Amino acid sequence: MREITFSEALGEAMFEEMSRDPTIFTYGEDIAKQGGIFGAYKSLLGKFPDRVIDTPISEEVIFGSALGAALAGMRPVAEFHFADFLFTGMTAIANQIMKFRYMTGGQAKLHLVLRGPDGISKSAAAQHSESIETIFMHIPGIKVIVPSTPYDMKGLFKTALRSDDPVICFEHKMLYGLKGPVPEEEYYIPFGQADIKKEGKDVTVVATSRMVHESLKAAKNLSKEGIDVEVIDLRTLVPWDREKVLESVKKTHRLVVAHETWKRGGWSAEVASVVQEEVFDYLDAPILRVGAYNVHIPFSPPLQDFVVPDSKSVEDAVRKVVGGAV
Amino acid sequence: MREITFSEALGEAMFEEMSRDPTIFTYGEDIAKQGGIFGAYKSLLGKFPDRVIDTPISEEVIFGSALGAALAGMRPVAEFHFADFLFTGMTAIANQIMKFRYMTGGQAKLHLVLRGPDGISKSAAAQHSESIETIFMHIPGIKVIVPSTPYDMKGLFKTALRSDDPVICFEHKMLYGLKGPVPEEEYYIPFGQADIKKEGKDVTVVATSRMVHESLKAAKNLSKEGIDVEVIDLRTLVPWDREKVLESVKKTHRLVVAHETWKRGGWSAEVASVVQEEVFDYLDAPILRVGAYNVHIPFSPPLQDFVVPDSKSVEDAVRKVVGGAV
Amino acid sequence: MEYSKEFLQSLYVTMVRIRTFEKKAEELFLQGKLPGFIHLYIGEEAIAAGAMVNLRRDDYITSTHRGHGHMIAKGADIKKMMAELYGKETGYCKGKGGSMHIADLSIGVLGANGEVAGGLPIAAGAGMAIKLQKKDNVVVSFFGDGASNRGAFHEALNWCSIYKLPVIFLNENNQFASTERVQETTSVANIADRAIGYNIPGVSIDGNDVIAVYETVKAAVERARSGGGPTLIEAKTYRIKGHFVGDPTLYRQEQEVEEHWANEPIGRFEKRLKELGMLGEEEKKNIWELAKKEVEEAVKFAEESPYPAPEEALTDLFVDDTGYDY
C-alpha cells in the first residue's frame, strides 16, 4: 500500500470531503497562506479559496462561530492552532457548543469540527505543549478523536466530517511527519472502536496518539524479556471502547494505561476505574497508569524528557505490573 | 459553640484577614453593593470601601489581573460569580496563573485566591450549575479547596488568605445557608488534611462539598441496615490526603467515592485509581464511584434530580460494594 | 414617515403581548410555580418589537438571559415558552433548558443564552454561513450594556467587520448590569461609540421609542442584506424591574424607578397612537384582553402538561447516542 504522512492523511480527508460537500469550510489562524503552521492544510493551498479562511486571533469567535455556522446549515471545521489556546476561547466550547443541543432539547444538529495540534514538540514549553483531551472527556457534549497513525487520522477525520455531533480532533505535533500506509480507496473509521495495534497475552497497554508508538516500542523491548504485551489504541475517547479493553484485560489480567497528559486526573484514571469496577476479579495486579508528572511542560530538553512519558515509562510500568502479580 | 452559616463563615474569614492584612482586596461582579449574589460578602458591606470592588463583566481580566496584582505585591481575591464562567476567563487561569511560577523558574509568589459558587441550586440549568473542580486538579498549578461546613469554610479560607500559592475555592450554592458550629477563636485548617466526618468500619465513602452531607445522610440510613459507613471529607483536592484515605480503606476494605460532578473523568476516578494501585490487596470489592450522569444539568426539577447524585445514589453504591464482596 | 394603522398597531400588539407574558411570568414566579430564575423584559419591549418587524422568518437572532421579549417578537409559540418556564415536557426544550435556554430553530432563534455575550460569536458564525451560502439573510444579535465589556463583543465586531457579515449588533442599554450601573463599568458615554473601533456605523437611539428602533434597525438590515456589513445600534432603555424576579435591588432608590415608569415604551406609544387617532379605547381593550387570554391559555397548557420522565434527562446530548456511557 502507498505510504503518506499523517499530515497528508488529514489533508486528503479534508480535500475529499470538501470536494463532496459544499457546506464544509475551514478557518483559523494562519491556515490559508501557508497551509497551517504544521502543514496540515498544505494540500488545500489554493484549492477552495472561499472555504479556507484565515482569521483574526479571536479564539472565542473562532470556536463560537462554529456553533452559529452549524446552526445556519454549514459544516465548519475550526482550527485551534495549539491545544493550549482552546482555553482562550474555552467558554464558546464548554458553555456553548457542548451544551447547546442538550439545553435546547435536541433541536439542533451540531455538525462542526474543532481540530488542531496538541502535545509536546521540540521544547515548545508550557504554553505550546499541552494535551488536554481529558477535559473534553469529562465535560459532556463533544466527541473526542485522538488518532495515532495516518490511516486512523484519515479514516476518523472523514467520519468526523460526516458526523452530526460536534467533534474535536487532537493531532500530536510529533506525528504530523509520520508516514504510514493509507489505501487509495475511500474508507471511514467509526468512533468508539479501539484498534489492537499489537496482540499479546501477558499485559494490556491502553494508549492513544504518540503514546501508542511509545507503547509499541516498549512492547518490542519487553518481548526480548519474554513479556508479551497487547497494545490497544483507543483512537476515540468519547466514546471509548470499553468492550475491547475489558475483553483484553480478561485475557491478560493486567493493565497499564498510558497517555502524555498529566497523570493526575488524566483519562487513564477513568479507564482504570471502569476496568477495576467491571472486571475486578480478573485483575492479577493493580492497574498502573503512565502520564506526565504534575508540572507544566518545561523548556529545557532534559527537563521536558523527564516530565513527559516515553517508551521507557511504559516499560517500567509493564515490568512492575508483571512482577507485582498477586 | 455558636453557630453561623457557611456564608457568614466566609465573610468572617475575609473580614478578619482583611483587617489584619492591608494587601488583601477583593473584586468581581456584583459583590460590593449587595454583598454578592449569594450573600457571601454581606459582612463586608461598607467595611472596606476601597478594597471591595465591583467590576465589569470581563472574566479574562478578573482572573488575569489577579496574577498582575499578586506580582505587584497585593493579595487579590477574585470572585468568579458562577463556576461555569471560569471557562469565560479560563485562559487567564490555565495559561497564566497556573503556569507563571513554574515557567519563570519559581520567581514569583502568587498569593491570590479565586473563589465563588459552584454546583446545583434550584433549577439554575446548564450554564449556572456546574462543578468543574476536577479540571483544576488535572492541570497543575493551583490549590483546590472544596469546603462542606461553616467550620471548614472559615478555617480553610483563612489558610488560603495566607497562602503564597494560588488557591481556588468552590463554595456549593446549596451550602451558603447551612448553619454549623464555628469557634470565636481564630483557627486555620491546613490544606491536604481530610476530615473523618463519621467513623465507621464497613465501607469508606470519600466525598466533598454537598456530597459530604448526602453521604452522611446515607450513612445514617445504612446504619439501620447494619452497615457502618466511614465518611471522609477530603476538604482539599490539591493536595488531597492520600494517607487518610488509604488508611481507612485498609480498615474497611471497601470504597465508594462520591462527587456531584460528572462521573466520567471526575476526580473520583483519580482517587479510585490511586487507591487500587496502592492498596490493591486490601480491597474486597471493586471501588465504586458516584457522580452525575454524563449530560448537562437540566432545568426541570425531575430531570435535575435524576442527573445529579444524592444520598440515595450513595446508599445504592454502598449496598452494592458491600453485597458485592469477593 | 407615514405608517399604516395596521403596521403601528402590530407593533403595539407585540409590545402588549410581551408585557402581558412577562407580568404573568413574574406573578407565577412569585407564587413559587416556576423553578430556576427569570429575568423580565418589562420596559424594554420597544426594542424587540421595533427590531423584529424588520426580519423575515428565516432571518436569525441570538438572544440573551432576558430573552422572552425577543422570542415573542420573532414569532415564538408562547405555549411552548410557558411550558418551558414550568419545566414541562411540552416546552421548547422539553424542560431541559428553562427560561435562559429557549431556542426555536424553525424561526431562526439561535438560543437565549445564560452566558453574558455568549450569543455574539454565534451570530458571527451564522453571518459567515449566510455569506458562504450567498443568501440575503441577516442576523440580529441582542446583548446588554454589561455584555459590551466582554471580550466576545470586541472579537465579534471586529470579525463581522472584516468579513462584512450581515450582522446587526443590537445593544440593549438598560442602564444596569445586574447591580452595576453602566457608567461604573463602561468606559464610554455611548456604547455605540465603540463602532469606530471596528470601522462600522454606530447609532445611539431612544430604545423606548418603538418607531426609532424600527427605523434604525430597518436601515441596518437593508445595509446588511445588500452586502454592506454590520452595524452597531445602541438602544437606550431602562430596566424597570429587578435584575431577576426577587432581586432586592439595594443599588437604587424606588423613586428613580418611578420616574422611569413614566417613560416606559407601551404607555408612550399608546399616547402617540391615540394622538394620531390610530388606537381607540375599544381596540386597546381588545388588544390587552386578547393578549391576556393568550397568556392564560399558555399557562393552562403549561400547567396541564406533564413533567418529563426522569430518564428523558439522558437524551438529546448527541444525535448519535450509541455507545455512550451515561
Place this chain on the structure above:
Amino acid sequence: MEYSKEFLQSLYVTMVRIRTFEKKAEELFLQGKLPGFIHLYIGEEAIAAGAMVNLRRDDYITSTHRGHGHMIAKGADIKKMMAELYGKETGYCKGKGGSMHIADLSIGVLGANGEVAGGLPIAAGAGMAIKLQKKDNVVVSFFGDGASNRGAFHEALNWCSIYKLPVIFLNENNQFASTERVQETTSVANIADRAIGYNIPGVSIDGNDVIAVYETVKAAVERARSGGGPTLIEAKTYRIKGHFVGDPTLYRQEQEVEEHWANEPIGRFEKRLKELGMLGEEEKKNIWELAKKEVEEAVKFAEESPYPAPEEALTDLFVDDTGYDY
C-alpha cells in the same frame, strides 16, 4: 526639543545591544544550538528603546513572545537571557521557560508571554495594585497588532479606563500577525483609533523613530503617574524577519522586505545622530563592538553553564511543595 548627546547615544546603544543579541540568537538557532522557537525583534528596536527609557527600575512591563528587546531595554541581564535560550540552569527561568517565558521580577518584567494578548490582563492587575498602594509607578503593556483583536485587549482597556489605572498600552504594529497582514484581520486603519471606545487618548506614531516613541511614551507615562489613567499608543513598524526563525514567509515577497530594510530604526537614527554631529565613526564602532563582546560573553556563559538536573523539573510549581503527588 533638545537632547543631550549622552541621552541620544544611550538610545542608540540600547537599540544596538538588542540588534546584536537578536542577530546572534538567529545565528545560534540556525546552527541548531537553541531548542524551541524564537521570535526576533529585529527592526522594532526603536519601540523598546524609546519607551523604556521613560521607566524606572520599579515600573512594570508585560512583554510578548517577541520579548528579547523589551527585556534588554528594561535592563535585564543578557547572560541570564542567553542561558535561558539555551535551556541552561543559569538562565532566568532555570531552563524551565525558554525565550517565550523570560521574566525578571527584580526589574519589573512581569513576563514575556506565549499567549497572544496574555500580558494585558496582567498589566491591568499590576495597575490595580499600584493604585491601591497609592504608588506612582506605571505599567507598560506591549502587544502586537494581532493581539489587538483578542477579547483581552478590549476587557483590559475598558477596565483600566474605568478605574483610571496607570497603564500604557503600547501596540507594536509590525504589519503582521504571523502569516496575516494587519489589514486582513483588523477592522481599523489605525489601531490607536480603538482608544475612542474606551474614552482614553490614542496616538499612532512612527515606531521606527526612536525619538517619537520616546516622546509619546513620556507624555503617557507622565499622565499615568499623575493619576490621569491609561493611554493607547500604536507604534507602526515592520517585521523585517520571519515570524519565527525558520518561517518560510510564503505570505510576502522579498522585495517588500528589502524596501523596509531601508527604513529600519537603527540606520535611520544613526543618520540623524551623524547629522547632529552626535555620533562619530569611532564611537559607533565602539558601541557595536562592545555590544558584540557583551553578547559573545553571554554565549560563552550560556554554553559553559550546565543543563538543569532532570529532577529539577519537579520544583518551582508551588512555594509550598509539601504533600504534592508529583
